[in-house]
Amino acid sequence: MTSRREFIKISGATVGAATVGSGFVNKFWGLDRDAVEDPNTDGDKVVPTFCELCFWKCGVLAHVRNGRVTKIVGNPDHPLSRGHLCPRGTGGMGLLYDPDRLKKPLLRRSNKRGGQDFEEVSWAKALDFTAEKLMKIKRDCGPDKVALFSHGYGGSFFKHLLFAYGSGNVTAPSYGQCRGPREVGFNLTFGSSLGSPEVLDIENSRVLTLIGSHLGENMHNTQVQDFARAIAKGAEVVVVDPRFSTAAGKARHWLPIKPGTDLALLLAWMHVIVKEELYDAAYLEKYATGLPELRKHLEDKTPEWAFTETTIPPEKIVETARFIAGARPASLVHPGRHTTWYGDDTQRSRAIAILNALLGSWGRRGGIFIPASMPVPKYPCPDYAAPPKTAQDHPDGTVYPFADEVLSHGVCDATVPGKIMTSGCPIKGWIVYGTNLIQALPQRQQVIEAAQHLDLMVAIDVLPAEITGYADVVLPEATYLERWDDAGPTPWREPFLAIRQPVVDPLYESKPGWWIAKELANRMELGAYFPWDDAGKMVEARLRKGGYDFDLLKAKGVIRGKRVPVTTEDGLELTFATPSKKIELYSKRMAEAGASPMPEYTRHPQPADGQFRLLFGRTPTHTFGRTTNNRFLSEVTNENEVWLSAKVARERGLSNGDRVVLVNQDGVRSEPVRLKATQRIRHDCVFVVHGYGHSSPGLKFAKGRGMDDSRLVTKIAVDPLAGSTGMSVNFVTVERA
Amino acid sequence: MNTTLLESVTTRANHLIDPGLAIWGWQITVYLFLGGMVAGILSLSALLELRHGKPSSPIFRTAPFVALGILSLGMGALFLDLEYPFHVWRFYTRFQLASPMSWGSWILVAVYPAAFVFGLGSLDDSGRSFVRSWVPKNLEGLYDRVEKHAIERRREILTGVFFIGLGLGVYTGLLLGTMAARLQWNSALLGPLFLVSGLSTGAAFLLLTGLHEEERKRIVRWDVNAIGTELVLILLMLIGFGYGTESARFAASNFLGGPYTPVFWSLVVVLGLVVPLLMEAVEAKRHLPFTLVTPALVLVGGLALRAILLAAGQDSAFRLIP
Amino acid sequence: MSASKKRYAMTVDTRTCVGCKACVLACKSENDVPDGFCRDWIVEEVRGEFPDLSAEIRSERCNHCSDAPCVSVCPTGASNIAEGGVVLVTHGKCTGCKACIAGCPYDARYVHPKGYVDKCTFCLHRVQKGLQPACVGVCPTGTLTLGDRNDPASAVSQILRKRKSKVNHPESGADPNVFFLV
Known part of the structure; x- marks a missing residue:
């Protein structure tokens, strides 16, 4: 056992050997001054771009120090962030440096879809395979038998690709499910x-x-x-x-x-x-x-x-x-x-x-x-061969008279032979860009069934979300911090233009979306639709053509136009x-259209005794399942909990913090989840934050955390006007886990 | 509105801080216990000699060195608790007037030489020549001068050791007692409480070594006083809390119905204080043979007192007041 | 007003705070706070019984107390009072004895995995450069304001004059400098 005194001698000698000069003397006698210690997270380079942790498109400034993104702060010049960020926006590093990222192109090994059973292949092989399959579908069934599910700003290149290919089936769950x-x-x-x-x-x-x-x-x-x-x-x-x-x-x-x-x-x-x-x-x-x-x-x-x-x-x-x-x-x-x-x-x-x-x-x-906006001229490019909008999802166009976008669940239905299309070829190919259809769409079994009928599913994503397990090819995309995206105005209170530009080089073998789309186009004789070599140059050309100061945009990330009246008070x-x-x-x-011309109240079924309506919502730190694997954001919220009336919980002998399971009207059981017995909710419903309960083994952090509410959404109420799927119609019971 | 119902949620989950403080564990318990015991051994053996001349029981020849050994064990435990042990020398580049821990670290520095010269004077000649045989050649001159003073200035040294021991004992309590943020520790009585408990455990240690009857009786008498005082101080502490502010009453509730009630009353009060007190009193009165059970119980009680106060204190932050 | 007379304080508007935790995360990236730890945090309190409820959300952190117990109990001087009354820990002087943690009435400190005790600095390294603390800068709701309480013209002083405020556990006697506007 060393006494404290002896230790001083030892450590003093150690420190003394390592330190020279009067600084050490001062330090030894405790005379060294107390400095304000700088954590050194300011970037040696600060790159403006805009965020993609959700879809609001806030301007950010990314600090890069020694090639690593250290922090992301709001861009004060950007009208959507005004220098401030939400918690998610601060957490881009958690996505960029997520160890679970898709790193190489993957080709499915086994015949069964859904198992995340892939081999790593070269980009050339993955792209050749995809292009060949797409061309075969076009030859055999026609181009409109391919659909694009897309969520996120980078989807524009794939939308363009699909229109060029000849299909108008561009859909997003953000419409029919949101x-x-x-x-x-x-x-x-x-x-x-x-x-x-x-x-x-x-x-x-x-x-x-x-x-x-x-x-x-x-x-x-x-x-x-x-x-x-x-x-x-x-x-x-x-x-x-x-x-x-x-x-x-x-x-x-x-x-x-x-x-x-x-x-x-x-x-x-x-x-x-x-x-x-x-x-x-x-x-x-x-x-x-x-x-x-x-x-x-x-x-x-x-x-x-x-x-x-x-x-x-x-x-x-x-x-x-x-x-x-x-x-x-x-x-x-x-x-x-x-x-x-x-x-x-x-x-x-x-x-x-x-x-x-x-x-x-x-x-x-x-x-x-x-809103006001600043238009950006198009890049010169051939016209699309086919009309960009079809009614593929609802062949009888009168079913949903006012749906003005293609419906994702409709595309699923049109993929199952004979389900809604009595004649003709069902949809054969899905391109899934940045949306985890497994959690985003209701009635999961039907989505999975539809997927089993496909000739091709391509998933382009950053993380191995559940849906990638059902794909034949998985193409690892670079994150928003590693790529150019197309430029376009965001209509807002004041006109402005912002650009997304790379902050750091893509990690691993990931590639920007524009590159993937362009390479696919080249392999399908659609190269003329991508008549540029680099998306950055394309964006620059578009903006310069529009008369905008591209250099300023690149330096500031945003330019603001002259304010115009946006309300009657402004004139x-x-x-x-x-x-x-x-x-x-x-x-x-x-x-x-046969609908009530003014809103008419409909009495909806209410849960029986012992049942609760399943309501779901958001937490400020996450964008549903997209960010629940983000370890940085999860520092503050890393699982969801079920809110249940404290009074009801007490009657059932349940207390705050107990593990419970929700069972819906069709007998589907949730993952075990923590109970929040609270005064803050009515007695006839339960509430849970959406986006937890991941099951994909690739999402090593998120897997098994919390419960997946969308699994319990086996019942939907389809809106006869918009064709959207009402999902708050599922009733659950609460059991002790 | 029923404002008594409160749902409070925090996002903070810092290691060792949440849900309750857990910064100090067995190391600090051991350190406080051994430090208190050393204070007791030194002060009591010094006092015994001051009052009644050089004691005859064998332990007293080496007690100061044994105390130093025990203290070193305690300091070893303290060292293990440090999160940044390579900076331990920083304790000795400053004296922070307001910091009991700073006082403590300097008191510890004083204890070593004081106990050493105390010990030199307690040894017999053969013991001293044994010590001298370990002294490096070039320091022999210095050693001889120290030894000379150790023998000649015995009284001054005894007085000094007595007070340094008291200081050490009080400090172990004040260390916690000055942490106003921990409601359970927020009492000035903690200093004297830990001191008398230290004296009592020191006495118990001496008793365990087997003392000659006369000296044993004296130590037992002092121990009875120490234990009695300890009981009074505990009572006063609880009264102080119980009639105090909301936060003090919260602290009292820890021992009066709260989670620490059973261990505190059974281990500390009954087993560690009341039972030994009764046994010592009865033994003295009835002239019953002395057993080692009594001092053993005192030691258990002293250790439990520190362990429980350490845990309960960490479990008594402002934010925990319901 | 001389620099030494500065007294930095923060106001937290509980009316506008939505408890989004952007302050917590911005602090973590700005200050490279290790995984699993935070220097600021959100407390959400709901009082009452359904449906008569009231809520208060607070973004909390070190109170940089004027009479800081953590500084008095520190045996090595590592915990010190820097410019504007900001309480800092000089990492090189800290032994990790944790007396300051025990002494802090607000449990605002923690042991950094490297061994020293760490806590909110009011981002003094930024404030000295004329910038706002990371939490204040990021806050989308404008809930947080940092300024010199001794300067009657500062935003913090004006807010404190205009709005009703409270501090956490005033009975700690530490004279905290984070004020919650109610």
Whole structure:
């Protein structure tokens, strides 16, 4: 045993041998000064680009030190980030340096799809194989038998490839499983949809009403910034949610509505606003049609009627209706983003659109603005041989009269021989770009069944998500920090242009999407559609042709145009691209399509005793399953938990932190998951954050963490207007694991 | 609104900090225990000689050296606890007035030479020549001068050792007692409590070595006083907590119904204090034969006191107040 | 106002904070905080019984106390008070004795895997260059403000005059400098 004293001699001698000069003497006597220690994470190079941890496209500055990305911060010049980031945006390094990344092209070894059983091959071999298969499908069945599922900015090159190839089957789950009905509902009402980023002037709202929209948990950067700015300026918030969400914690009024009944509340609110003439009469007079029909339609939609559906007391409905109308036109009823809930979602979105019209918030400050943008000329390129849009997913075009994008689950159906297409060849090839269809689409067994019928599935991804296990070829793409992407405007409150440029060279053998698409095109005699050698040069040519200062863009990552009016308060004259050129409170188009021209309430099935409606949502640190393998982001949130009413839990002998299993109405069981017994949720539903419970063995970090809610979505309610899939219609029981 | 219902969630999960503090484990328990015991051995043997002349029991010839050995063991445990042991010399480049740990590290430095000269004076001649045989040739002159002083200035050295021992004993308690952030430790009584406990464990150690009857009786008498004082101090500590602020009452609850109640009352109070106290009192009164069970229990109690206070203190942060 | 008289303080607006944890992650990358540790964190408190609930979300960190117990208990002077009252740990002087951790009423410190004790620095290395701390810079909700409390014109002073604020565990007696706006 060494005494402390002896140790001093030893360590003193060691240190003494290693150190020379008076510095050591000072240090030995404790006279060395206390320095402010610099962690040295500032880059020797700082590269501006924009983020792809979600799809909001915030401008970032990536710090690179000794060739490694050390940190990512917001770009102060970028109007979507304004120098700030959400948690995910700070975590790009966790994606870039994820040890589980796809590193080499993979070719499936066994015949069975789904096993992640691959051999590593050269790019030449993988691309030759893919091109040959695609050409064979084109020869045998025609080009429209190939579909592209795409999510993410880099998908544009594959969309271009597919159109050049001759197929219009470009689809994204972000439509039919997310924002589709909202876009359709607003389009039918105002002749324009909201897009992404949504064109909402939340910052200037005086009252913001959120219906099942979880700002703060849903971390779309600018929107949350605006939300906080509005609150700081004294805006009031009304939250309609069966769960006491983060936003509900900020709200003046929280209405814990019975799930599935939102439309009744919306109709009752409108009833009060119309009956008490709290609407913007001059605005409606000038811009809208159908008010008399609406007035009549709302007559029996009383707060008392709505109470029986929603469980919200009539006086509370009246109070909030007046409260919301009191702040018009700077009173915004948030249109939501993930709106595929119960199958009548287009009608609910229509109701939200009409309510906004009554408040006069469309085209108004504090409401919905009309975005500005900076156009970028196209790169000279041959015209596509075939029309870029088909009805492949719904061969009888009248099935979903207002679907304005191809539906992903429709493509799945059209892949299974004889399922929806009575004649002709089913879809034979899928190109899956950056979307994990296994977790993104409902009714997993049907997706997997469809995949088994394919002649070819190509997956282009960064990580070995579940879907890559079903592919024949897996092509490892470079991350957003390692590649150029195409340039294009993002319509926003002020016009701006931003570019995505590589921060570091691609790791491993990963390649940028543009390179993969171009190489495939070259192998399919479509090289003429990619008449450039390098996407960076192509982007430069496009921007220079548009008269933009490319060097400035490269240095700053963004250029901003001159502000133009985006609301009537700025001097904008409103126009509406509807058939009547007006806001259509009453929709003739819908009547003609056999739908209710004004939103009609449908009573949805409610869970039986002992059952709970399965609701899912977001956590601020993750973009569903895309980021749950990101070890950096997982430093703060690394599994999900099931929210259950504390009272119900107590009745069942369950306590906070217990491991439970959810079992849905079809007997499908979830992975074991931690229970959050909480006051923050109604007794008739459970809530879970989407995107956990990965099963892909390649996702070494995420595999087995938390539960996968989408596995329990075996039942859907298809919206007859948009064709989208309502997914909050599954009921579960809670068992001890 | 029912504000008593509270759901609190934190994202922090720092190792050794969350969910409860766990920075100090067995190493510090051992260090505090052995440090206290050494304080007891040194102070009591010095006091015994001051009051009653050179004691005759064999242990007292080597007790200071044995104490140094035990202290070195304790410091070894302390060293094992350091997360950055190569910086240990930093303790001795500064004296931080407000830091009990700084006081402690300098007290430890004082204990070694003090106990050494104390020990030289306690040895018999053959012992001293044994020690001298280990001294390097060129230091023999210095050693001889030290030895001369060790014998001639015996009284001053005994007094010095007595107080240095007390200082060491108090310091082991103050080390924790000054951590106001840990509600369980937030009591000035911890210094005297650890001191008397140290004296008691020191006495127990001496008793275990087999003392001559006269000296044993004296040590037992002192031990009875120490244990009695310890019980009073524990009582005062609990009263202080129990009638204190919300945070103090939270601290008291740890031992009055909280998770540490059973071990504290059974191991520390009953087994480590009350039983030995009764046994020593009864033995003295009834002239019963002395057994080694009593000092063994005292040692167990002393170790348990430190282990439990160390754990309970780390489990008593402000944020844990319900 | 001389530099030595600076007194850095932070305000955290619990009304705007959504608990997104961007501050936690930005701090981790800026300060190269080791895996599994954090220098700042989010506390979310919900009081009441369904449906009468209220919530408070706080972004918490070292309070850089004016009467910092961690500095007084440090035996080697490693824990020290730097410019503007910012409490720092000089890694080279730290023995890892953990007295400061025990002494901190806010449990804001931790042992870095390399052995020294580590904690929030208010990003003094950035502040000295005129930059904001990483957490303040990243925050999408504008919840955090750092400034000189002794300068009446600073943003922090103005906010503290205008808004009602509280500190965590004032009974610690440490005189903390992170203020939560309510």
